C-alpha cells in the first residue's frame with residue numbers, strides 16, 4: 001500500500017516477528033485496507049474502552065467492514081483497574097464466547113490500558129493468537145503499542161504479570177488524538193521527551209522549540225514527534241527485545257516516578273506520564289548530584305519538562321509529604337531491581353543515558369531528603 005504523503009512507516013526489525021508501525025492522519029478510515037491482508041478468516045474482535053468506542057468505534061467498525069472483515073466490538077470500562085486478573089478473565093471469556101481461533105487476530109483499539117490488556121490476553125488465548133495495535137493516546141502511539149510488552153497489574157504492583165508478545169501491525173492514526181484530553185496529551189508528551197533525553201540531543205533541542213506545536217497537534221510537528229519516538233523505540237527493541245540490556249534505557253525516570261505513583265496508590269491524582277516527567281527531572285538532578293552530568297543539563301531537562309506543565313518536583317504534587325524510606329522501599333519493588341540492589345537510568349548528558357546498577361540506597365536517601373522528602 002502506498003503511504004499517504006503525510007505518513008511514515010517505521011519498521012520494527014525483529015526477524016520473523018518483524019512488523020510495521022504506520023503513522024499518519026486518516027488511517028482509521030482506511031483501516032480495512034491496512035488490516036485485511038493480515039487476516040486468514042475475515043473476522044476479528046476489537047477490544048476498546050467505552051470512551052474510545054464512543055468517540056471513534058463506529059468509524060473503525062465501518063472501515064473494517066468496508067475491508068471485508070466481520071467485526072465484534074468488545075467494549076470494556078475505561079481505566080487502569082481493567083488491567084487486572086478480573087479484567088483479563090472477563091475479556092478471555094468474551095473472546096472464547098466468540099469462538100476465535102488461533103488463525104484469527106484481535107485488534108487492540110485504545111490507549112495503553114487496552115493495548116496491554118488485549119495484548120496479554122492475545123498472548124495466552126489458546127496458547128497465543130496474533131493481535132494488531134491501533135493506539136489512540138499519544139502515550140500509546142509513541143511507547144506502549146510498540147515493542148510487545150503486555151501485562152496486567154496485581155495488588156503487589158503494576159505490570160507484574162505479563163508477556164512479551166509483539167503485534168503484527170501498529171496503526172497510529174494522528175487524527176484520533178483530536179479528542180484526547182489535554183492532560184493525556186501532556187502525559188504522552190513526557191514519553192516523547194524521554195526519547196530526546198535518553199538518546200537524541202537534536203530531537204530534544206527540536207522539542208524545546210516545537211513542543212507547543214506538538215501539544216497543539218500541529219500536523220507536521222505531531223508527525224515528526226511520533227515518528228522520531230517510534231524510530232528510536234523500534235531501534236532499541238530490535239536490538240534488545242526482552243530487555244537484557246539497552247531496552248532498560250526506555251525506563252528513564254521510571255524508578256523515581258513509579259515510587260511516587262506507588263505511594264499514591266496509582267490513582268488519578270498522578271498519572272503515569274506525569275510521574276515519568278517528575279522521575280526524569282529527578283534522574284537528571286540525581287545524575288548531576290553524583291557528578292555524572294553537568295548541573296546545566298539537569299536545569300535544561302527540568303525546564304523542558306516543566307514547559308509542558310508536567311511536575312518536576314515532589315512539591316508540585318500537593319498530596320502528601322513523601323517519606324524517603326517509603327519511596328526507597330517502593331524502588332526495591334521495581335522490576336529492574338536485582339537481589340535488592342537498585343537500578344536507575346541516569347545520564348551523562350542530555351541525549352546520553354546509561355543503566356546504573358547497584359546504586360547505593362544511602363545516596364538515594366540523601367538525594368530524596370534534599371528534594372524535600374521527610375526522614
Ligand code: NAD
Pocket residue numbers: 049050051052055078079080083110111112113114116136137139140143144145146147148149150158159176177178179180181184187272
Ligand atoms: P489509558 O489507556 O488509560 O488512556 C487514558 C484515557 O484516555 C482513558 O480514559 C481512555 O479512555 C482515554 N482515551 C484514549 N484514547 C482517547 C482518544 N483518542 N480520545 C479521547 N479519550 C481517549 O492510558 P495511557 O496513558 O494510554 O496508557 C497507560 C497504560 O499504558 C498504563 O497501564 C501503563 O502501564 C501502560 N504502558 C505500557 C507500556 C508498554 O510498553 N506496554 C509503556 C508505557 C505505558
Ligand code: GLY
Pocket residue numbers: 143144146147149247250251
Ligand atoms: N516502555 C518501556 C519499554 O517498552 O520497554
